[in-house]
Amino acid sequence: MLSNLDHNISSSTVQSRPLEPSPAPALEPRPPTSSDEDFFSSTSIASSSSSEDIQTNHSSPPLPPAAPPPPQIPISWPASGTISREWVNELMNAFEWASRAVPPQEFPSLLPVEVFDRLILSASKILHKEKNCVSIEGEELGRVSKVVVVGDLHGQLHDVLFLLKDAGYPGEDRIFVFNGDYVDRGAWGLETFLLLLAWKVILPHRVFLLRGNHESKYCTSVYGFEKEVSCKYGDKGKHVYCKCLGCFEGLPLASIIAGRVYTAHGGIFRSIPSTPSKRYKGKKNRKVIVDPNSTALSLGSFEELSKARRSVLDPPWEGQNLIPGDVLWSDPSMDPGLSPNKERGIGLLWGPDCTEEFLKKFGLTLIIRSHEGPDAREKRPGLGQMNEGYTIDHVVDSGKLITVFSAPDYPQFQATDER
Numbered sequence: 001m002l003s004n005l006d007h008n009i010s011s012s013t014v015q016s017r018p019l020e021p022s023p024a025p026a027l028e029p030r031p032p033t034s035s036d037e038d039f040f041s042s043t044s045i046a047s048s049s050s051s052e053d054i055q056t057n058h059s060s061p062p063l064p065p066a067a068p069p070p071p072q073i074p075i076s077w078p079a080s081g082t083i084s085r086e087w088v089n090e091l092m093n094a095f096e097w098a099s100r101a102v103p104p105q106e107f108p109s110l111l112p113v114e115v116f117d118r119l120i121l122s123a124s125k126i127l128h129k130e131k132n133c134v135s136i137e138g139e140e141l142g143r144v145s146k147v148v149v150v151g152d153l154h155g156q157l158h159d160v161l162f163l164l165k166d167a168g169y170p171g172e173d174r175i176f177v178f179n180g181d182y183v184d185r186g187a188w189g190l191e192t193f194l195l196l197l198a199w200k201v202i203l204p205h206r207v208f209l210l211r212g213n214h215e216s217k218y219c220t221s222v223y224g225f226e227k228e229v230s231c232k233y234g235d236k237g238k239h240v241y242c243k244c245l246g247c248f249e250g251l252p253l254a255s256i257i258a259g260r261v262y263t264a265h266g267g268i269f270r271s272i273p274s275t276p277s278k279r280y281k282g283k284k285n286r287k288v289i290v291d292p293n294s295t296a297l298s299l300g301s302f303e304e305l306s307k308a309r310r311s312v313l314d315p316p317w318e319g320q321n322l323i324p325g326d327v328l329w330s331d332p333s334m335d336p337g338l339s340p341n342k343e344r345g346i347g348l349l350w351g352p353d354c355t356e357e358f359l360k361k362f363g364l365t366l367i368i369r370s371h372e373g374p375d376a377r378e379k380r381p382g383l384g385q386m387n388e389g390y391t392i393d394h395v396v397d398s399g400k401l402i403t404v405f406s407a408p409d410y411p412q413f414q415a416t417d418e419r
Contacts, residue, residue, distance in 0.1 A: 075111050077118045088198045092161060095191045099157055104187075107232035113240065116194070120243045123197035126204050127250035133305050134208055134255045136175060145173045147257055151370035151389075151404035152179070152212065155186020155228070159408055160195065170199055170206045177255055179370040179404070180212020180265035180328070183244075184223035185411035190232060193244065211251035212265040213328040213371065217313040220245075249311040253327045256302075256364075263368045267401075268350055268358050269326035270338065271300040297338040297348070299358055300326075317346040331372065332393045332401055334382035356396035365399035373405045 072090055077083075098110045136147070148167050153160055170176045178196060183189030199207045213219060220226050220241075229244065230237035254264035273296075300323060308323035315325035329347030336351035359365060374386040384391035386405050394401035 074109055075115055077115050083119075083122070083198060083201055085202060088195075088202055091198055092164075092195060095157060095188070095195060096161055099188060099191070104228075104232045105234065107190075108234075108236070111194070113233060113236045116240060117243065119194060119197055119201070120247055122201045124247045124250050126200060127209065127247065127252070128311075130250075130252045131306060132253045132308055132310055133302060134210075134252045135259075136177070136208065136255055136257045137259055141175075141258055143172050144175050147175045147177065149177045149257075149263055149368050149404060150179060151406040152181035152373065152410070153186075153192055154181055154214070154407045154410050155183055155189030155192050155225075156407045156409055157186075157188035157191050157195075159406070160192055163406065170203050172206070175206050175208070177208045177257065177263055178210060179263055179368070180210050180251070181214045181370065182209075182212070183225040183228075184214045184219055186224075186407070186409075187228070189225045189228055190240075190244075197247070208255055209251055210255060210263065210265060211248065211253055211310070211328060213315075215248035215251055216315070216328075217245055245313055249313065251310075253308070253310055253324060254305065260364055261366045261368060262358075262362070262364050264327045265369065266326065266328045266330040266347055266371045267332060267367065267369045268330060268348070268354065269300045269305060269323045270348060271298045271304060272320060272322060273298075297340075299338065299354060299361065302362065315346070329371070331380075332369075332383065332403070352394040352396055352401075355394040355401045356398055359396065359398035367399075367401045368404060369401070370404055370406075372403055373407065373410050375411070 073094065075091060075094055078087060094110060098107070102110055141147075146168070150163065164170075167176075168174050176199075182193040182196060186192070196207070196209055200209055214223065214225075225244075226241055229241045233240045254262065256262055305323055305327070309321050310324050312321065312324065315328055316322065317325055325346045326348050329341065329344050331341060331344070331347070331349055332355070333349040333351050335349070336353045338351075338354050339349050341347040341349050355367060359367070372380070372386065377383060377386045377391070383393055386403070389406065389408070390402055390404040392400055392402055
C-alpha cells in the first residue's frame with residue numbers, strides 16, 4: 001500500500017490522523033491471447049492468492065479444496081429491505097466458496113437476478129447523488145485512523161478478499177477509497193463489483209468507489225466483462241450487464257482526502273476554454289461557447305471538474321466533455337508539459353512540471369492514481385516498473401505523484417507462474 005502526507009512510503013496502509021492514504025498494489029491492459037468463452041468456462045473456478053504470494057511475489061499455490069457450502073444458498077434479500085454487515089459477510093463467504101465450487105453458468109443459483117437488482121438499485125441511488133469529486137474530510141475523518149486507497153482490481157476476487165482482511169475491513173476507524181477498474185481481464189469481475197457495492201450500501205461514508213476507464217461500455221465489451229456476465233446469467237445476462245453499465249455512470253470521478261490528497265484513476269485534467277458570445281438586447285444571460293480553435297492545453301480547475309458530465313457510457317475523446325476522459329485515461333510522463341495521449345487516443349500525458357503546478361495551485365501534497373500495471377510500465381521509459389504494486393513517479397517541491405495497482409495476477413488471461 002502507500003504513503004502519508006509527509007510522503008513516507010509504508011508497507012501497509014496509510015495513517016489518517018495525521019491522514020495518510022494508503023494505496024494497495026495495482027495495473028493496466030494488454031490484448032488477451034485466449035478466447036473469452038474459454039476463459040469463462042466451467043474450468044475457470046481457479047487461481048487465488050495467499051498472503052505470502054502478495055507480499056513476496058512468488059507463484060501461487062494450488063487452491064485448497066472447496067469448503068462446505070455456506071448456510072444461506074441462494075442469497076436472499078433481507079425481509080427488512082436493508083442489508084447489514086452480517087449480510088455482506090455472508091456474501092463474501094458465498095462468493096469465495098462459489099468461486100471454487102460452482103460453475104459460472106450456475107451463478108444464478110447463488111445470487112438470483114432479483115437479489116442482484118435490489119443490490120444494484122440500492123447502490124446506484126447512493127452513487128448517482130455523489131459529486132464528481134467527492135470530498136472526504138470533516139466529521140468523516142475525525143474518527144478515522146486510516147484511509148486505504150486501492151488501485152485496479154480487475155476481477156481478482158481472492159486478492160480483494162485478502163486485501164480487505166489484511167488492511168482491516170471498512171468501519172468507523174477505517175475509510176476505503178477504491179480507484180476504479182473493478183472488472184475486465186479477471187474471472188470474477190461481477191463478484192468483485194457487487195461485493196464493493198454491498199460495502200458501499202452499508203457504509204456509504206466509509207467506502208468510496210471511483211470510476212476507472214474499464215467501467216465503460218467499450219472496455220467491458222472488449223476485455224471480458226460483458227462475456228463474463230452473459231456466461232453467468234445466460235438469457236438474463238443482457239439485463240444484468242445493462243444494469244451494471246447504468247451503475248458505472250454513477251461512479252464519481254475523483255476524490256480529495258483531507259484537502260491534501262487527490263485520487264483519480266488516470267490523473268489530472270485539462271481546462272476547457274470558453275469564450276463569451278455577444279450579449280443580445282433583452283437577454284439576461286450571456287451564452288458561453290467552447291472555443292473549438294483553441295489548441296493550447298492548460299490544467300483544469302475543480303470547478304470545471306464539478307460541472308463535467310460523467311453520466312456517459314464511454315467518455316468522449318473529442319468535443320466539449322473531455323474532462324471525464326482525461327480523469328480516467330491520462331498518464332504521467334517524465335517529459336515536461338501537457339500533451340494529448342496519442343498512445344491511448346484519449347486523455348493526456350503530463351510531466352513533473354504539471355504535477356507541481358497542480359499540487360501548488362490547489363494546496364495539495366499528493367496525487368494517487370492507478371491505471372498502469374506491469375505490462376503498461378514495460379513500455380514507459382523513465383518511469384518505475386510496477387513490481388511492488390506502486391511506483392513513485394514524480395517528486396516535486398510541493399509533493400509527490402504515486403501510481404498504485406492492486407491486481408497481483410493481472411491479467412489473468414495471460415497468467416504465468418510469476419506473480
